Amino acid sequence: MDIGHHDPQLLIIGLGNPGPKYQQTRHNAGFWVVDFIVNALKLKLKRSHKSTLLAEGSLRGLDIVVAKPRTYVNLSGESAAYLLSRYSLPTQKLLVVYDDIHIGVGKIRLRANGSAGGHNGMRSIIDSLNTQDFPRLRIGVGKPDLGEDQIGYVLGKPTLLEKETIGKSVAGALDCVETLVTENINVAMDRFN
Numbered sequence: 001m002d003i004g005h006h007d008p009q010l011l012i013i014g015l016g017n018p019g020p021k022y023q024q025t026r027h028n029a030g031f032w033v034v035d036f037i038v039n040a041l042k043l044k045l046k047r048s049h050k051s052t053l054l055a056e057g058s059l060r061g062l063d064i065v066v067a068k069p070r071t072y073v074n075l076s077g078e079s080a081a082y083l084l085s086r087y088s089l090p091t092q093k094l095l096v097v098y099d100d101i102h103i104g105v106g107k108i109r110l111r112a113n114g115s116a117g118g119h120n121g122m123r124s125i126i127d128s129l130n131t132q133d134f135p136r137l138r139i140g141v142g143k144p145d146l147g148e149d150q151i152g153y154v155l156g157k158p159t160l161l162e163k164e165t166i167g168k169s170v171a172g173a174l175d176c177v178e179t180l181v182t183e184n185i186n187v188a189m190d191r192f193n
Contacts, residue, residue, distance in 0.1 A: 008056070008063040008093070009181050011083050012037065015098040015121040017072050027073060027154040029099035029139040029166065030121075033173045034066050040174055049086075051078040062181050073121040077128025084129070091134040095180065096125060097173065099154060103140030106165035108172055110137050110180070110189045135185055137176060139169055 016022065016031030023031075038045055043055035045068065054067040065087065069079035076096075084094060092112075098121055103109055113133045116122035126132050142162065144153035158166060172192065179188040 007089065008065045008087055010062075010064045010093055010095055010177070011087060011089060012064060012066045012095045012097060012177060013076070013080055013083060014066070014068055015073050015076050015096065015119075016068065018068075018070055022155070024157045024163075025155050026099050026101075026141040026158055029141055029170070030097040031068055032166070032170050033097045033137075033139065034068050036170045037066050037174055037177065049079075049082050051075075051082050054083070059178055060182050064177075064181060074124055076121040077124035077126075080125045081128045091129055091131055094129075094134045095177065096122065096134065096136045098122060098136070098138060099141045100138035101141055101143050101150065101154065103138055103142075105140055105142040105158070105162050106169045107140040108137060108169050108176060109140070109193055110176060110185065111135065112185050112189075135180070137173060139166065139173065141166065 014030030014034035016028035022028055038055055041057045043057045045053040045055045048054045051070055052067050053070055054065055056065050067079065067083055069076045071078055080094060084091065098119055112135050115132060116126055144150055176188055176192040179191055
């Protein structure tokens with residue numbers, strides 16, 4: 001144990017695909033949340049493992065870690081497993097933030113556990129951790145039109161108006177994380193769902 005090392009209250013991992021080509025795509029909503037938190041808390045993401053960029057910081061005086069996988073979304077489990085072992089934390093302290101097409105644009109949903117719901121990044125994390133028992137915050141990116149390709153949709157860019165609406169929910173995600181850290185998941189779910 002390092003002297004003066006505190007265990008983080010929460011590990012926040014946002015899902016997305018690395019590289020400029022994907023930066024603005026709906027599938028990177030999890031990255032947008034991490035970037036927003038990093039900027040708000042004036043942190044710097046650094047490479048800490050081949051699978052992970054992370055920053056350690058404090059929110060309301062409590063230690064948190066924010067991270068982005070360096071892999072593609074469908075391999076996110078490697079980063080999640082690395083983070084939990086690096087900080088020796090239970091899965092309940094891991095908050096996974098990602099895009100969801102089943103939720104309206106600009107809405108957010110916090111849950112304590114559950115299935116992947118068709119999200120390939122979540123499937124990878126559940127497989128790697130061998131449990132569904134970890135909290136997740138989903139950022140609504142809206143549904144593709146009938147007959148529109150789902151992969152094409154999540155790898156597409158939101159319209160200007162959608163981007164603005166999602167931007168508000170990304171800011172709301174920080175408030176939600178703050179409540180999660182200072183209160184508990186039940187309070188946060190009541191307040192933000």
